[in-house]
Amino acid sequence: MSTPLLQLSQATVRFGGLTAVDALDLTLGQRELVGLIGPNGAGKTTAFNLITGLYAPASGSVAFAGRPLAGLSPHRIVAAGIARTFQNIRLFGSLSVLDHVRVAGNLHRAAAPWQALIRLRAFRESEAAVTRRAEELLALFNLERFRNTPARSLPYGEQRRLEIVRALATRPRLLLLDEPAAGLNPQEKIELVALIQRVHREFDLTILLVEHSMKVVMGVCQRIAVLDHGKKIAEGPPDAIRRDPAVIEAYLGPDHATALFHH
């Protein structure tokens, strides 16, 4: 078997006495689209924060494409090829939609910063290339009409989409989406499912998706891992997870099995 793209081995994160992620083993292969689910407080976001370098593991390890990520700061992990979105959308309030995508293109900017003062042709071409690429991404995701809108004035659904586009502008190999459907209306959720599938297909990406909306998770994921109290309690294809008694119990207790997956 080839090297997995992402490998968590016995990864553990503690906050004081609380073990938020408990000896988690998780492996993602190239181009997989995997769901990470679990009740509130299960440790999903903490797992994302661990992978992206915001938290260091108390024990265990995270490796990306065979390379350990220990000690790398968050921006270096992005440069290595892991991008993410946030559960509570984190945009740059004062930046326009286009500038969000431009600024994320800095990883792939050809000109050095000081060249901004000389503005030779190489600099102008480098700037134009970043802008062009940003515009292409906006067009691809139907955000071009908001090009000059400051992010904080953007409608909520578009804010969620912009966060995904900003992540894509770093040209990741692995994309982590933390509850991208949260707060969306049913129509927007349907569009989001299509968008995730398209991104997965067209950008040649591996995706790890945290989501409470079962419609979304069951609809797009090839495989699902379930966390509860920081521990992985199940992993498998959507159909198996749907019927897994441990999962059902973790979510709602034994009596509510059907309620969970039918709305």
Add this chain to the structure above:
Amino acid sequence: MPPMPKAHLGFLLALVLGGVLSGLSDRIDPYHLDVLIGVGINIVLAVSLNLIAGHTGQFSLGHAGFMAIGAYATAAVTIFLGPHLIGDTAAPGGLAENTLFGSALLIGGLAAALAGLLVGIPSLRLRGDYLALVTLGFGEIIRVLLQNFEPLGGALGLNGIPAYTTVFWVVAAGAATVFTVGCLVRSNYGLGFLAVRDDEIAASAAGLDPARYKVVAFTVGAFFAGIAGGLFGHFKMTITPSGFDFSRSIEIVVMVILGGLGNTVGVILAAVLLTLLPEFLRPVAEYRLVLYSLLLIGLMLARPQGLFTFRTHRAVPRA
């Protein structure tokens, strides 16, 4: 040949304007000339602090400290090295003198930039009020060190600094500051300053290194503050450590807040306004700080986005 970028054109025009004003300076009322130079120096200070505090969001109360380092380093060069380098017979306002002054300003700027680098690094772990405290402490440390450093005059300061500062140098420095900060923050790279200010975690998720941006902002901002210090010393011909105290830093902060954090044009206007204001209020000059405080409080209540910031973005409520 592509058309010259607007920024370069503006920069060149400013240099020409500075040259013309300098040439005419014999015919300008010396009082007006003094005010003009004071305005220019404050523009350099305010626009450079704006890079640190406005664009990058690092609330710094130590700008006068960088200015002091630049002032003393520049004056040390022209006073102690100048006579050896250009002799006593160099023509006043001639090429030798201006070359010496230009090099001295550069050294003053670099010395301040080094201090900016050294302050920027430990400040990385701090934000908000803690950062303000540390930078305030830095400014005071510089002042106390200078006060006790006898080779540079101690508490009495340095006297007999040659009067090298001309309108040309001030306009050139102002134009260079506005040009550099403007080109930086407009570039793709420079958008990172704004991103780091808005949300550091999101900035690192976009692949930017917030620490590096902050250190660059401190270093570049301090560089120009150092130049402003050099201009100031060779304008007043005497500098004392107490001239670069906490209240000087506050004056610059007020200009930046009054103009609108991150709003270069507004900050320039505020620097002009706040330099001229005391001139108009000469009779109450000793209440200047009180006036500043009142102004600041009134402004915070009336226009929290800054006096000269007119674009306001209304948030669209969640559907």
